[in-house]
Amino acid sequence: MPEQSITPTYDVENAVLSRYQAGAQTHEPSLCCPTEYQDIHYLDVIPDEILTKDYGCGDPTRYAIPGDTVLDLGCGAGKNCYMVAQKVGPTGKVIGVDFNDVMLNLARKYQGAIATKIGFQNTEFVKGKIQDLKLPLEPLQAWLQANPIITLEDIARYEIEGDRLRATSP
Template sequence: MGVSDERRATRSATEQRSAVRERYADIATRSTNEGCCAGDGCGCGSDGLDARTRELGYDDAELETVAEGANLGLGCGNPTAIAGLEAGEAVLDLGSGAGFNCFLAAQAVGPSGRVLGVDMTPEMVEKARANAARNGSDNVEFRLGEIEHLPVADETVDVVISNCVVNLSPDKRGVFEEAYRVLRPGGRLTISDIVRTAPFPDDVLDDSDALAACVSGAETVDEVARLLAAAGFETVDVSPKGESESFIRTWDETRDLSEYIVSATIEAEKPR
């Protein structure tokens, strides 16, 4: 265990979850969409929000087909774009927030498919359920729960997606084990998340805001791959996206976070 890992290990899981829950409850209850994955300086208002969302990999059609209020400008990629969703599939979104990726997934799987979002923040679940009514998404459901203890039955899901959420968990192996449990044999995990490319300085490790903002909880590429393999996954691929440095630099006005983290596409399969 390195110095960074030792410092992070001193935080209790309860403290980590409380910090994350408090941050996203605040974002969910704001009257305007001004939350970002790692800071509030990413641009407010619909124009700034749309610009940031495009930078994450979403296109205009995706922005236009989801009712206002679901897209909070959170995340570090577009997991629905890489998941290859097919009609009739069952999709689970870990840390579903206000439901943006769930509604996009629902369009991809069609009325014969279904989408389930799980989030540990009651305010987010309430917001997502209201958004589902506005979007007319009859095949989408939102449940309150922790991604380390999913309120989902065994082997009932074809695809697990997530956007910049697993790094927030104090028990990442537990998250991947739960994802493995709920996936059907042959199912796949396809997520966008942050990985660590260099050791964090102490001021980042000691910053509770950095923990709750998708930064200091990030693991290395090798560690993410190891955790997935330990959970039972095969065909593991963790691919950093160098182009993400441009938006990561905007996450903090006092330091360049792209020196320590990068967005990555993380994919794995459950054996058939």
């Protein structure tokens, strides 16, 4: 069989992570897809820092209705989450998932201020990978800090901890 060149998933993931971390620090217009929003008044409560560092594609917010629970995969700075939070109202919930700590920190930075402006808190931002939503990465990261991987046995313990977290804290 002819040999094929395959880019490891880790390399692609790292490239994407690095690119969007840079975009969280400084506006990167080339990451954006221009979006026309139907309900632009929902943007009024969102700080400019989030608006200028939003790199989403399209307007999924138009489909949310009061009381919905909405999951935003690859939420980035949280613009769509904060728009949808207003639409689903105090009986709804919005969960933003991203792998990028820098973007998650930006999204979380304004949670309290936006909750005050809209009159309720219904957003949550979770570190996770889209391809493994059951695995909560922040608890796993804390476990790794306390249990560094040095040996093959440590890898087995890491895998067991990942399975435990998937089963008990998805």
